[in-house]
Amino acid sequence: MTGGLRTLDGTALVLMVTTCVGYLACYRRVSATGVVTRAQAGCFLAGIAVWAVATFSAVGGYAPVLFWVRSLQVLLLLFVAPFLLALGRPLAVACAASDRVRRLVEPALESKAVRLAVSPLSTSVAMLATPWLLYLTPWYVASMTGPVAVGTRLLLLVVGFGYFYARVQSDPVPRRFSPLVSIAISVVESLTDGVLGVVLWLGPLIAAGYYASLHRNWGPSPRVDQSIGAGILWIVADVLSIPFLLVLMRQLGTDERRRAAEVDAALSEPDEAPSAPALWWEADPVLRDRFSRG
Numbered sequence: 001m002t003g004g005l006r007t008l009d010g011t012a013l014v015l016m017v018t019t020c021v022g023y024l025a026c027y028r029r030v031s032a033t034g035v036v037t038r039a040q041a042g043c044f045l046a047g048i049a050v051w052a053v054a055t056f057s058a059v060g061g062y063a064p065v066l067f068w069v070r071s072l073q074v075l076l077l078l079f080v081a082p083f084l085l086a087l088g089r090p091l092a093v094a095c096a097a098s099d100r101v102r103r104l105v106e107p108a109l110e111s112k113a114v115r116l117a118v119s120p121l122s123t124s125v126a127m128l129a130t131p132w133l134l135y136l137t138p139w140y141v142a143s144m145t146g147p148v149a150v151g152t153r154l155l156l157l158v159v160g161f162g163y164f165y166a167r168v169q170s171d172p173v174p175r176r177f178s179p180l181v182s183i184a185i186s187v188v189e190s191l192t193d194g195v196l197g198v199v200l201w202l203g204p205l206i207a208a209g210y211y212a213s214l215h216r217n218w219g220p221s222p223r224v225d226q227s228i229g230a231g232i233l234w235i236v237a238d239v240l241s242i243p244f245l246l247v248l249m250r251q252l253g254t255d256e257r258r259r260a261a262e263v264d265a266a267l268s269e270p271d272e273a274p275s276a277p278a279l280w281w282e283a284d285p286v287l288r289d290r291f292s293r294g
Helices: 010-030 038-056 058-062 067-087 090-097 099-110 112-117 120-135 146-168 179-192 194-202 208-213 222-268 285-293
Strands: none
Touching (some): 038 058, 038 146, 058 067, 067 120, 067 222, 099 112, 112 120, 120 146, 146 179, 179 222, 208 222
16 A cells, blocks of 8 residues: 545535635624724634645555554644644624624523533543544544545544633633633643653554554554554644643733733722711720710
8 A cells, every 4th residue: 555545525625615705704894893893804714724634644554554643633633733723713703793693692602501511621631532432442443434424524623622722712612610710620631631742652553453454564563553652642733732821821811911901990989978087085885885974
């Protein structure tokens, strides 16, 4: 076998085009209102581009052949593309451009099911559990080709977007949390998400029978291939998390300045009914009773 397994993902192509056209149409309507900046719109389009690279480029073609390319594809679809899409504030843009969308979104965000599904805890659990389930269950081989591969790529994108939607909170969310919550979650995640990389690096070969059936006589050996993939999931993912932490730190600074401004405004407001200063003897109960009788 000398090349990758290239198949056109029509479902992803239709979704990319539809999403891109819809976002640009909404952005044109609200660009003058300041709901979203040009840089944020650029982030969204960059997310679409990363999605396309992970699906249609050599990454998509060789993902079913090389373990490390598959790891790169998972990283792009689960982390990079969703992060850029979330920075584009797609929900806020759609709600600002269409009253119909806003009337649908606002009641949905008030429901208990949506609140639970998009809470930072639920989305973080899904983000951490998905790679483990993908690599350590039969799902890995099943997701290489065919409809399961199409569904898996979309699922990775949805799980990643839900994660960054709940953590970045640039879009309308059911409940806003302090950026300190996201930073604390990130600290815990940094201690646990590297475990999968260690397991893949030092553990047995994943899908050894599947890769042997490809009869690949080029490229790295199966062990080296899996070790490179483990490094991508571990080290590269940690490096790519730095921009996310910078966004959280910036939001924390903005949130602290907003709270300080609210406190200053509350302290500067005069009391509605200022009380007269008390005399010194009114603090003593004996003197107070004596002078009151007098």
